[in-house]
Amino acid sequence: MHLLNRQLLFVTGKGGVGKTTVAAAIAQLAAQHGRRTLVCEMDAKGALAAAFDCSPFPYQPRQIDSNLFGMAMNTEDSLREYLKLFVRIPFVGRIGPLARTFDFVADAAPGVKEILAIGKLCYEVRERNYDLVVVDAEASGHIVSQIGAPRVISELVQVGLVREQTKWMLDILEDPERTGLITVTTPEEMPVNETIELLDRVRERTKVDLAGVVVNRVLPALFGTREMAVFDQLSTPAAQTLMTRAAGRNVTAVVDAARMNEARRRVGVGHLERLRGAVPADTPMLYIPELFTRAVGRRVVSQIVDALSDELI
Amino acid sequence: MPAASTHSGIADLLASKEMIIVCGSGGVGKTTIAASLAAEAAVRIGGRVLVLTVDPARRLANALGLQAFGNSETQIPLDAFAGAGVTPRGELWAAMLDTKAGWDELIARHAPDDVLRDTVLANPLYQNITGRFVQSHDYIAMERLHEIHASGRYDLVIIDTPPSRNALDILDAPGRMMEFFGSRLLRWLTVPYRSRLFTAASKPFYQVADRVLGSRFLQDIAEFFVLFQTMETGFVERAREVERLLSDPRTAFLVVSTLEAAPAYEAAYLAEALRERHLPLGGIVLNRTMPSALREPAAEKAATQLRKAAQTGSLAADLGSVLDADPQMVRGVLTEVADRFHDIAMVAAREAERRSELERLSPFTVAAPSLDHDINDLRSLLQLGDHLWS
Numbered sequence: 001m002h003l004l005n006r007q008l009l010f011v012t013g014k015g016g017v018g019k020t021t022v023a024a025a026i027a028q029l030a031a032q033h034g035r036r037t038l039v040c041e042m043d044a045k046g047a048l049a050a051a052f053d054c055s056p057f058p059y060q061p062r063q064i065d066s067n068l069f070g071m072a073m074n075t076e077d078s079l080r081e082y083l084k085l086f087v088r089i090p091f092v093g094r095i096g097p098l099a100r101t102f103d104f105v106a107d108a109a110p111g112v113k114e115i116l117a118i119g120k121l122c123y124e125v126r127e128r129n130y131d132l133v134v135v136d137a138e139a140s141g142h143i144v145s146q147i148g149a150p151r152v153i154s155e156l157v158q159v160g161l162v163r164e165q166t167k168w169m170l171d172i173l174e175d176p177e178r179t180g181l182i183t184v185t186t187p188e189e190m191p192v193n194e195t196i197e198l199l200d201r202v203r204e205r206t207k208v209d210l211a212g213v214v215v216n217r218v219l220p221a222l223f224g225t226r227e228m229a230v231f232d233q234l235s236t237p238a239a240q241t242l243m244t245r246a247a248g249r250n251v252t253a254v255v256d257a258a259r260m261n262e263a264r265r266r267v268g269v270g271h272l273e274r275l276r277g278a279v280p281a282d283t284p285m286l287y288i289p290e291l292f293t294r295a296v297g298r299r300v301v302s303q304i305v306d307a308l309s310d311e312l313i
Numbered sequence: 314m315p316a317a318s319t320h321s322g323i324a325d326l327l328a329s330k331e332m333i334i335v336c337g338s339g340g341v342g343k344t345t346i347a348a349s350l351a352a353e354a355a356v357r358i359g360g361r362v363l364v365l366t367v368d369p370a371r372r373l374a375n376a377l378g379l380q381a382f383g384n385s386e387t388q389i390p391l392d393a394f395a396g397a398g399v400t401p402r403g404e405l406w407a408a409m410l411d412t413k414a415g416w417d418e419l420i421a422r423h424a425p426d427d428v429l430r431d432t433v434l435a436n437p438l439y440q441n442i443t444g445r446f447v448q449s450h451d452y453i454a455m456e457r458l459h460e461i462h463a464s465g466r467y468d469l470v471i472i473d474t475p476p477s478r479n480a481l482d483i484l485d486a487p488g489r490m491m492e493f494f495g496s497r498l499l500r501w502l503t504v505p506y507r508s509r510l511f512t513a514a515s516k517p518f519y520q521v522a523d524r525v526l527g528s529r530f531l532q533d534i535a536e537f538f539v540l541f542q543t544m545e546t547g548f549v550e551r552a553r554e555v556e557r558l559l560s561d562p563r564t565a566f567l568v569v570s571t572l573e574a575a576p577a578y579e580a581a582y583l584a585e586a587l588r589e590r591h592l593p594l595g596g597i598v599l600n601r602t603m604p605s606a607l608r609e610p611a612a613e614k615a616a617t618q619l620r621k622a623a624q625t626g627s628l629a630a631d632l633g634s635v636l637d638a639d640p641q642m643v644r645g646v647l648t649e650v651a652d653r654f655h656d657i658a659m660v661a662a663r664e665a666e667r668r669s670e671l672e673r674l675s676p677f678t679v680a681a682p683s684l685d686h687d688i689n690d691l692r693s694l695l696q697l698g699d700h701l702w703s
Contacts, residue, residue, distance in 0.1 A: 014339050014340045015338045015339040015340055015575060015576065015579065016338055016339070016340050016341070016571070016573055016574075016575035016576045016579075017340070017575075018575070139339065141339065156437060156438070188340075189687065190339075190340045190342070191340055194339075194340070222649050222650075222653055223646060223649065226642065227642060227645065227646050227649075229638075230636060230638045230642055230643055230646045231646050231650070233636045233638070234632075234646070234650070236636075238635045238636075239632055239635060239636060242628060242631050242632055242635060243619065243622075243628065243632070246618070246619070246622035246626055246628040247615050247616075247618035247619040247621075247622050247628075248611070248614070248615045248618060249615075250609065250611040250612045250614065250615035251615045251616075251618075251619055253606045253607065253609065253611075253612035253615065254612060254615050254616045254619055254650060254651060254654045255650060256604075256606070257607055257612075257653065257654045257657040257658070258649075258650040258653050258654065258657075260603075260604075260657070260683075261653060261657055264683070292656035292657075292659055292660060293659075294659060294662075294663055296574075
């Protein structure tokens with residue numbers, strides 16, 4: 001269970017690959033194994049809370065299950081907390097307008113928002129408030145800006161409190177024993193391309209360790225080689241005649257569906273091989289099968305927990 | 314009032330608009346759809362058509378018959394069309410959106426003199442803003458669209474938007490740029506650089522900011538913003554024009570999505586957001602959809618019959634002798650095929666539900682099927698476009 005032994009896991013991936021569900025499942029799995037776990041949603045859209053069938057998470061962590069707590073990141077709350085903890089601002093009430101104007105500078109000055117978010121997460125790790133913090137992080141296009149922010153800031157800011165602050169954050173973020181990045185993908189062309197590019201960028205621009213690559217929605221192989229030969233022959237006219245006689249003419253749609261599944265799967269296998277070639281040999285790759293389910297929320301999460309636990313434990 | 318869109322389909326939309334902003338979740342094939350629509354428009358409608366993409370994928374360049382293309386606009390050679398067996402009525406051009414270059418051009422345009430321009434370009438904050446931080450991509454995309462449209466060089470520009478943290482960023486980018494220049498914070502930030510006089514109002518802010526950020530960093534910021542402020546008039550005016558472009562009657566948004574859960578959710582969200590902002594949603598393009606035959610009750614029934622025939626009837630044995638295969642193995646294959654159908658039909662049903670949800674939100678939707686081959690030349694790009702056109 002090496003993966004779950006870390007203290008801070010960022011889960012990223014291209015939009016639509018199931019990043020949030022996988023983050024939820026990793027947190028759930030850790031909690032089930034007795035680790036006090038905090039799961040944090042970074043973009044506050046409520047998708048993570050929905051994965052647990054919960055109403056949107058607040059900034060202050062809320063217990064959602066045994067050993068499991070959920071929160072949603074909010075930069076303004078984080079700034080407020082930060083100022084209270086580290087700068088010891090006496091009048092917290094007066095920070096409201098400050099935080100609003102702060103938004104403008106945060107948009108323009110690099111990494112300020114990111115560092116407040118990352119700072120909060122690192123703080124929870126440093127204070128050992130939880131055994132594990134799982135972050136449903138930014139999508140793969142932005143994750144490097146997010147986890148790389150403390151390094152950027154530490155290069156830009158030469159002195160001051162922020163400079164000191166980035167140091168302990170970097171200690172946590174860049175320690176592979178404590179922190180890891182998990183990227184989620186599906187066996188499709190664009191998500192795999194983006195994952196490969198992301199791995200390069202993470203290596204170039206951050207020192208955060210790649211803890212694992214999760215491949216979601218892997219189509220099952222229907223046949224072995226010999227069965228496949230039989231299946232291929234089902235399209236011959238002789239076979240079609242027999243099958244139509246036995247099951248009606250719509251049987252062609254049934255065979256086509258299986259063929260489509262097989263074609264998609266084969267394309268996927270090619271992309272996965274490419275991915276495997278780009279992922280360091282010692283990085284675990286975890287596969288989650290396509291679930292063919294209509295379920296949403298917790299039921300899906302628990303099915304993914306099962307799949308992950310087969311792979312991990 | 315939202316510009317009431319009465320467009321019945323893609324052909325109509327592309328023939329009547331001058332700017333199409335293609336948006337949607339990442340990974341849905343936005344870039345490919347944008348390119349295939351541009352190619353179709355050049356072939357079928359004519360005029361000069363430009364596809365402006367954020368995707369530097371070599372494969373797309375190759376599909377367009379180019380080795381690669383960059384920030385400057387490049388025409389797709391006629392040979393590429395000849396290779397696909399068509400003669401276009403118009404011209405197809407492509408360019409990539411380079412955020413860094415886009416910013417540098419903006420600074421060069423708005424800077425009052427060369428010295429100031431070079432100082433801004435060399436400022437470490439500036440380099441970080443343009444290079445590493447993503448929200449600026451959205452503004453640059455819109456800015457470039459404005460510049461190209463204003464030039465009058467093209468009859469139709471199809472722009473593929475950058476993947477956003479939030480699908481709405483692209484809509485809010487110009488407003489945010491104006492807001493930024495108008496903000497009290499910007500004035501505060503530039504105070505210590507211009508005069509060392511601290512007003513009573515800004516004093517607490519500086520005390521905090523100084524302790525948090527360090528005075529050196531604060532000074533860097535201040536310097537940068539003082540420089541930036543000299544360009545305020547130009548920037549704000551431009552941002553206002555860019556914002557107007559979004560609601561221009563010649564502009565339409567085209568949302569691209571697959572029917573998977575996350576992209577479809579994002580597409581619905583985006584369609585709603587456009588409506589709230591009174592921006593014109595032209596239509597929704599559904600990419601990689603599954604064939605409708607999968608949802609026919611008759612097919613479902615055939616799958617059940619097939620399973621039964623394989624298990625209890627003589628089908629396995631009959632097929633075994635025709636195909637010269639072990640009947641036991643044939644039975645296994647047929648059962649698997651029948652069982653798998655229900656899984657795949659379930660996915661198709663799930664997709665159909667999402668499709669009808671999206672149809673309610675859009676003037677029209679068109680669908681392209683899931684292709685079992687990659688798009689690697691103009692012919693396949695146009696084949697995809699043909700699905701959308703009909």
